Amino acid sequence: MLKLLFFGVLAYFAFRFVQKARLSGRREHGHPKSGSVxxxxxxxxxxxxxxxxxxxxxxxxxxxxxxxxxxxAEKFQNKKM
Ligand SMILES: [Zn+2]
Structure with a gap:
């Protein structure tokens, strides 16, 4: 009985972990990389x-x-010189 409960909790956390990973993965995908574009x-x-x-x-x-x-560019260059 106790063993069953343990596996139940384990399965629950495994499920939560997968869901979380999937969610954060989707969120990363939606964001464009903050680059110098x-x-x-x-x-x-x-x-x-x-x-x-x-x-x-x-x-x-x-x-x-x-x-x-x-x-x-040319005007600035002339100003500098
Ligand atoms: Zn200009």
Missing amino acids: DEMVQDPNCLTYISKVNAIKKNVGGETHFFCSQAC
Whole structure:
């Protein structure tokens, strides 16, 4: 009788564990990975925010800057010089 109860409890916890794992797994799947895809950067020339993936990356004076356009990159470079 006691043995049966023990196995019942064990089965219950095993069931709970599986359910929990399945739930957290689904929750992880629903969340997009928090990466640098939507990261915003500021154009130091016109001070506009653009997404990093669309920005023009340029090294000015040893520092990496992000620009909204080629024109801004050139203007900033000229300002620095
Ligand atoms: Zn700009």
